[in-house]
Amino acid sequence: MRKWNSLFLSLLLMGSLAACATPPEPAADGEEGGAEGTESVASSSRLDTVKERGTLICGVDGGIPGFSFVDEAGDYSGLDVDICKAVAAAVLGDPEAVEYRRLDSTERFTALAGGEVDMLSRNTTWTISRDTSVGLEFAPTTFYDGQGMMVRADSGIESLEDFDGRSVCVEAGTTTELNLTDKMRKAGVDPEVKTFQQADPAYAAYDDELCDGFTSDKSQLIARRTTLSNPEDHVLLDVTMSKEPLGPVTINNDSTWFDVVKWVTFGLIEAEEFGITSENVEEMANSEDPNISRFLGGEGDLGEGIGLDNDFMVNVISAVGNYGEVYERNLGSESQFNLERGLNTLWTEGGLLYAPPFR
C-alpha cells in the first residue's frame, strides 16, 4: 500500500503541474497560429494580448535616473518610462496602465523572447547581430548616445592608453563590454576587465575603487554619477568609444505589434515637428492643416491601419507630450542633468530625429 501511496502522490503532483501548465496554453496556441500561417495574423499578435490584458508589461532598467528610475513611492519616471506610457496611452488609452519589470542587462532579451514582457524600453543599443541572430526588432532610436569612460579625477588617467595594467568595470551582456575590448585592443593596452551581472554591484565596486574606470553609455554615466558617494570626484574622459543608438525593442516576427511601437515612437517625433504639445493638442485636433488633422485622427483612418483608434496620437501627446517635452522633462533643462540635446534634435535643426510621413 505504501508504494501505491507514493505513486498516487506523484501522480497528484504531476496533475497539479499539468494544471499549472494549462493557463499559458491558450497563449501558446495563439502564437502557434502566427508561426504556422499568416491567415490569422491579426488575431495572434501581441497587440491583442495587451488589449485583452488591459495593461502593458514594459521591461525597463529602473536604476538610471533620467531614463528609468523608481522613486521611494515606487513610481517610475524617465525617458524610457515615458515611451512605455506613450505606447500604453496609444493602445489602451491610459498612460498609467503599465506594469514595469526591472530587468538587468543579461536577462532582458530572454524576458522578451519568453513573452514575459511585451516590449523593452531599456537603453538597448541597436546592432545588426541583435536585430538578426538574437531575434529582435528595433523601433526608432529615442536617444543617440556614445560610449564613454568615467574615471576618478585624481587617478592621472587621461586617455585609453593610460589603462595598461589598470582595471575597468563593465556590465555583462552589453555592447559596451564588446566595444571596450575592441578599443583597448586598438590602443594596444591590456586592462583587467571586471564583468558584473548587475549594474548596482558594478557601480558599487567602482565606488569602492576596485576598478580604475567604468565604461557605459555617456548619458548613463552622467546619470549614474549622481548616485556615487562623491559625484564631483569623477570625470568622463574626452573619448567617444562607439555609436550607441538606444531605442525600444520588440520580438521578431510580430510585425503588427512592432508597427504599433514603431509608429507611436515616430509619432512623438512628428508631433514635435508639427509643434503639437501636451498643452495645445486639444485645439490642434481641430486644425485646418490636413497633415495635422490626419495625424491626430480628425480625418483619414491611419490608426485603424495599425489596429488602434484613429486619434491614438491625441492620447499619447496629452499623456506624455511630444519628444521635445519628454526630453526636456527627463534629461534636459527641466531635469537635474541639463543635457544638451546634441544629436537628439529634429532633422530640421541639424539633428538625427526624422519621422517618415504620417499618411
Next chain:
Amino acid sequence: MTQSPEHQVPLWRDDRFWKIALQVLAVVVVVAIASLLIYNLNINMQRAGLEFGFEFLDNQASFDILDSVAPYNVPEETYSSIFPYSPTDSYGRVLQAGLVNSLIMMVCGIVFTTIVGIIVGVLQFSNNWLLQKGSQLYIEIIRNTPLLLQLFFWYSAVFSQLPRPGDRLELVGALYASKRGIFMPWPATSPLMWVSLAALIVGTIGLIVLWKWRVYLMVEQGRPGKAQLYGLIGVAIAMIVIFCVGLGWAFPQELTLDPSQFEARDLENFTACVAETYQVSSLAPPLGDEAIATYPKCLQTGNFEYGLRLSLEFSALLVGLVLYTAAFIAEIVRAGIQSVVKGQWEASSALGIHPNLTMRLVVFPQALRVIIPPLNSQYQNLAKNSSLGAAIAYAELYNVANTTYNQSGRPIDVMLIISVTYLAINMVISLSMNAFNRAVQIKER
C-alpha cells in the same frame, strides 16, 4: 461460471493490474508534459526565427574576462591566467576558460572547507568554553543567513575595503594585499619544478605504502617496525627539503618608484606623501638614493613581479563558500561523532588507549560511515554555489555563459551546455564520494 466467486477478482481490485497501470500512466503524463514543453519551445523559437545548434561556439567571442588566479609570467612580464584566453578566441574557448575558473574554485573550496569544517566540528566537543561556544556561534550565524548576502559582505565590506595599492598591507615580506589583489609566493615554472613535483607525488605514495607495510608488520607479525619508521622519517625529511628548495618558490617583488626619474607630478605626490607620513615638509630636489633609504613608504607602488596574484573576486568567493559550507560540514561531523555509541569510548579507555588515539583509531573511523553521505551533498552544494560568483564578477562558468548567450543570442543552447557541465561535475563528485564511502563501510568478514 465454473470458477468460484473468490477467484473472480474484478480488474479494479487486481493488485497486479494497478501496479502496472499506474506506472504506465505516470510515464505517459511525464512524456506528455515534456513533449508539450519541447513543442512549445520549438514553436516559439521558430516564431522568433531562432535555430538550435552549436556552430556559434566557433565564432569569435570578442569580450574579455578577468584573470583571477594568475601566476607571474616571466617572458611576458605580467600576471596571466593559467588558462590563456584572449578576446580574439572563440566562444568555445571562453567557456572552457570559465570552466577552468569554476574547477579551481571547486577544488580549492572543497579542500579548505573540509579542513575548516572538521576542525570546527571537533571543536564543539572541546572542553574549552570559549572555543566550544565560539564554534557554535559561528555555525548558527553562518547557517542562518543566505549565501549571496555573505558573498556581498565579503566582497564589499571586507575585500573592497583593503587599502589602495600604494598603502598595501604586508605580511612578513611574502604576502601582500591591496585593492589590486592578493600577492603570494608561488613556484616559478621551470623543468626543476616539474621534477620536484613528480618527486613529491612519488614520495607521498611511498609514505603511504611504507606506513601500511609497517602497520602490517606490527599487527600481523608482531615486529617492532623500527626500520620502517626510520624509512618514513627519512622520506618525510627528503620531501620537506624538496618542497622548500626544489619547487623554486618565487616571492612577490614590489616595483618601487625611482626618484631620479621623477616628473613634476610624481614629485608633487611624493612631497605630499612625505609630509603626511613622515611629517617632513621641506624636501630638496634632486632626490637620490637617500630618499629611497629615508622614505621607503612613499615609493611603494603596489605593483609586483613574480609569485601569484589572486583577484579580490576570487578571494571573496573562496572565503564565502568555504566558511558557508564549513558550517554545515561542522554539524555533519558533530552528528557523526555523536552517533558512535558511548560504549566505544568506554571500551577504548578500558583498554588503556589514549583519548587522542581513541578519537583517531576508534571513534572517527566509525563516525565516517555517518559523515560521508551528507558530506557528498555539501560538496555538490559547494560546486553548484560557486556559480554565485557571477554576482561578484568572478569569471566562472555561469558568469561567462551568461555573457556568451547574451552576445550570441543563444540562451537555450548555452543553458543546455552549462546544465550538462554542472551535471557532469556533480556526477564525478558523487561517484568518487560513493567509492570513498564503500571504502570506509564496515567490512563484514
